[in-house]
Amino acid sequence: MTIRELLPSFPELTENEISAPDAIRSLLISKAAKDAPVLVIAPNSRIADLLKSEISSISEFPIFEFPAWETLPHERLSPKGDTITKRIKVLTEVLESSPRIVITSIRGLLQPISKSVVSTGSINLKVGVEITMPDLISGLVHFGFTRSDLVERRGDFAVRGGIIDLFPADLEHPIRIDFFGDEIESISYFTVADQRTIENLDMARIFPTRELLIDEAVKKKAKYLAAEFPQISEMAQKISEDIYVEGMESLIGVLKDDLTSLIDFLPSDYQIITIDEGRTISRAKDLISTNLEFLEASWSSAALGSESPIDFGVGYFEYEDLKAKRVNWLAINPYGSPDAQIISDFKELPTFGGKIEKAIAQISQWQKEKSKIIFTAGGVGIVERYQDLFREADLTGIEFQVSALEHGFINEKAKLVLVTEKDITGVKSGDKDQPRMPSRRKKAIDPIELNPGDYVVHEQHGVGRYVELIQRNINGISREYLVIEYAAAKRGQPSDRLFVPTDTLEQVTKYVGGEAPTLNRIGGSDWQNTKRRARKAVKQIAAELIQLYAARMSAPGFAFSPDNAWQRELENSFTYVETADQLSTIEEVKRDMEQPHPMDRVVCGDVGYGKTEIAVRAAFKAVQDMKQVAVLVPTTLLVQQHLNTFTNRYAGFPIRVVGLSRFNTAKETNEILAGLKSGSIDVVIGTHRLLSKDVEFKDLGLVIVDEEQRFGVEHKEELKKTRTNVDFLSMSATPIPRTLEMAITGIREMSNITTPPEERHPVLTYVGLYDEKQIVAAIHRELLRDGQVFFIHNRVESIDGVVGRLQTLIPEARIRFAHGQMGEKQLEEVILAFWRREFDVLVCTTIIESGIDIPNANTLIVDRADAFGLSQLHQLRGRVGRSRDRAYAYFLYPPDKPLTEVAHDRLKTIATNSELGAGMQVALKDLEIRGAGNLLGGEQSGHIAEVGFDLYMRMVGEAVSEFKTGFIKEDKEENKECKVELPITAHIPTDYISSERLRLDLYRRIADTKSESELTAIADEMRDRFGELPDEVSSLLQVAQLRNSAKEFELEEVVLQGKYLRLAPLTLPESATLKLNRIYPGSLVKAATNSVLVARATAPNWLEERDIGDTSVLSWASEVLANIVAPIKKAKKD
Secondary structure, three states: OOHHHHHHHOOOOOOOEEEOOHHHHHHHHHHHHHHOOEEEEEOOHHHHHHHHHHHHHHOOOOEEEEOOOOOOOOOOOOOOHHHHHHHHHHHHHHHHHOOOEEEEEHHHHHOOEEOHHHHOOOEEEEOOOEOOHHHHHHHHHHOOOEEOOOOOOOOEEEEEOOEEEEOOOOOOOOEEEEEEOOEEEEEEEEOOOOOOEEEEEOEEEEOOOOOOOOOHHHHHHHHHHHHHOHHHHHHHHHHHOOOOOOOHHHHHHHHOOOEEOHHHHOOOOOEEEEEOHHHHHHHHHHHHHHHHHHHHHHHHHHOOOOOOOOOOOOOOOOHHHHHOOOOOEEEEEOOOOOOOEEOOOEEEOOOOOOOHHHHHHHHHHHHHOOOEEEEEEOOHHHHHHHHHHHHHOOOOOOEEEEOOOOOOEEEOOOOEEEEEHHHHHOOOOOOOOOOOOOOOOOOOOOOOOOOOOOEEEEOOOEEEEEEEEEEEEEOOEEEEEEEEEEEOOOOOOOOEEEEEEHHHHHHEEEOOOOOOOOOOEOOOHHHHHHHHHHHHHHHHHHHHHHHHHHHHHHOOOOOOOOOOHHHHHHHHOOOOOOOHHHHHHHHHHHHHHOOOOOOEEEEEEOOOOOHHHHHHHHHHHHHHOOOEEEEEOOOHHHHHHHHHHHHHHOOOOOOOEEEEOOOOOHHHHHHHHHHHHHOOOOEEEEOHHHHOOOOOOOOEEEEEEOOHHHOOHHHHHHHHHHOOOOEEEEEEOOOOHHHHHHHHOOOOEEEEEOOOOOOOOOOEEEEEEOOHHHHHHHHHHHHHOOOEEEEEOOOHHHHHHHHHHHHHHOOOOOEEEEOOOOOHHHHHHHHHHHHOOOOOEEEEOHHHOOOOOOOOEEEEEEOOHHHOOHHHHHHHHOOOOOOOOOOEEEEEEOOOOOOOHHHHHHHHHHHHOOOOOOHHHHHHHHHHHHOOOOOOOHHHHHHHHHHOHHHHHHHHHHHHHHHHHOOOOOOOOOOOOOEEEOOOOOOOOOOOOOOHHHHHHHHHHHHHOOOHHHHHHHHHHHHHHHOOOOHHHHHHHHHHHHHHHHHHOOOOEEEEEOOEEEEEOOOOOHHHHHHHHHHOOOOEEEOOOOEEEEEOOOOOOOOOHHHOOOHHHHHHHHHHHHHHHHHHHHHHHO
């Protein structure tokens, strides 16, 4: 019997108020939906999400969730595009097909909606249908899409020739529309990562990404507002000019006069059900009061110089007013008034809290009482595991179902018991089969951002300043050049300028190093000397590093077995959708573990990008082969947190996980040490205590180091010396420079996780003056959504006072504090209580900086943010925004103290780099603010500042590969410049790709190619993204191929001079000279200059020189290299 088949046995809802346990509310709603369409109102979005997943798994009807804005009405922030699109899609669905079940939160119900946003409709695109490109472009602009040169995020669109790329907010991938005249020739999905098409579509429906659409009436009102209210004049002025601006929705109340609520869109036959009405009503009141608080806070900060807010009175509707509009309005409450319909036959099950034996005994008891038992869990693998578990306990006759129900119930009268996985373990495993929106993918295309004035490094000429990208015509031949400015050759003279042909862009990198480097002189000896010094230092470092790791690579390791069924089951029970990077990293780690030599891999990923899950899977794999695993973490709090994570993930598997830290008593420690020695403990998670001499393992197979940047090099090398044949996995968000260097140079393997998890959003970062009203409003906003708050105050002596003050300001909040000087047990107890949501606000020092993961805490307030370092601020901000909810970070500084310049720089950096995965930008910016002094240790710091980070890393890489191969060149430069000068128009025309950023990116990638296959791949990609290749681009690719051949033959010049082709450096043996004069009569060999001048056959005198197609120069030059140079080089090799 399925759960759906149970529905008829549930009672009808006959009264306006029903009292029923929470465990059966989804079943009651599913039954009610069979009779009439239903709108369900939950107290908050979390309960709305839970109801949606529960009902979806048992109801036959599709479920539509109507989300609320994640911003408050007057905030100068726009709701996310995908939220808006989802809202408009649900409203359209309601009007077109009256879906059976719509779920929203109280916030979604009370939020005013403009009628016109639905009546505007959608843009329907279909292959073969005629629509002019200008019409589609103006339609997209009207719908709030942003025009850009490269489609990377939802709400973007780009136009190139007859192609339009756009990323609708509700789709998994962006779409590419290819026009033939005014007809849509094809519609296809493409990936953000490499911009290549993946799958064709027949049609697409595009919805607005803004809820306030600009029309003539809106423009007229905005013009009036701009004139009347100076504090919003800038925003209103832009709206009046038809420009969409961030935060414009805060003016919807005055710009639109057709505001209505969700209720008004519903047909009259809808039944409305409020869940837990008492809580929902108090939430509605809190919403309105918090909105007012934010308004007051904005006014008080306006007095200190911020923008003044405007309140036009439209915030939220009143719940009672909306309720009065409908008759068929029910409430399902966990408790009831005397008039309520009480469903007393069904009772919630007691939870067993992970005590499997107790659960089995109780189920056995129910079976003796002849009750029918149904067990349900969120995935097929989990259900199968429980089938095995119950079979071993001789429990038969149990029905097994897959559903998302969180809690079970018992009906003694009907002899029916429903048990869920969460009832038994206390933890709910996720269901991966639900469709989720992949937000971003790893970026393979990341255009080089060069702005005029940026410092760049040219490998041959040194550090210069980028000026512009220009096109020049010489003798009818046009090429594009990068203009770089260098120091003047003579004092008092204007700066020298270097024109770098775009086909040699691989010589140019963006400068990252000190503050402002000194510019080199073109042709001066200072740059060559600088490079020589850096190379010498690099050689020494490379030799030391190689010796250290050579021993490790030659040591025998343990080759782990391939994945088994349990491994797959553990991976399927992961609640989230893995990102592309996570999957590839997991595969790399497993592949390394299956090798016969020890693994040594570093996993770098920004805070909260899912590194722990990689550790969970690697440890599980090791345990499958009867090996032990040690997880080394920097703090006792992290031990506790990882212990919880690992225990929850391994629930139901016979694996013993323990934590070893200062929190253990002497007795517990001795038991753990004995267990490790005897082999009864599989996974141990510990602090530096694991490095002690008394810790002995029976058979250690894998060591995982988390937050690697917190351990000294000595710690890790000590660990590796003693256990050279053990696999090593290090994880870090901000790798310490030594690790970074070893990884970049290929001594250690490195995996990068650059993709944020699904549904993760950037943290909204506010930097401003310390203001109590702002703090109270921020805490109230978080409490509104049942969230928690971190309040960072880094002075232990005054932390009590802060707690007292906050308690006075917000009496209803539960507040506690934590700092490093507390007793261990006390500290652990506070953090665990916060993790279990026993209080709302944690006032603490930076003790939370490293790795504590509390997904429910989504507001961070930092007092005296001016006193923190940049990476500290980034790590702190990484503590919030770890769930689907929008997170807020407030970095506050005192109004009575002036900011130092460095503090100002840091706060500015943290405010601007708030995008997901900004860790690396923050680290590089930190490098700029502090200089490169401590990047790779003392001796090499100066060299980085002189030659720039990229070139330095390339030098280290070359030196290391020399040591690895044993072939050491004598101070020879690897990346020589190769000059190809032929009279050919070879560039990317601006009418083919108008964006300078994208042209630069392609020039750079073409210059970086090494083989013909790479060039073919770029040509295919350009055809796919931009349309058929113009002749100039085809020529550019052919020139690149010629350069690659010339480089392979170690030529530095292939230049057409008059009627000769000059090749240098090139020495010809006698036989080759004879061949040269036979094939190309009139050629010259210049031994003194080490060059060869190949004569070109002149045109017959009845043809003008210019009439000969210029590509013949190209094919002729390629032919010369193949005929003359290739045989010599081949003979040398042989």
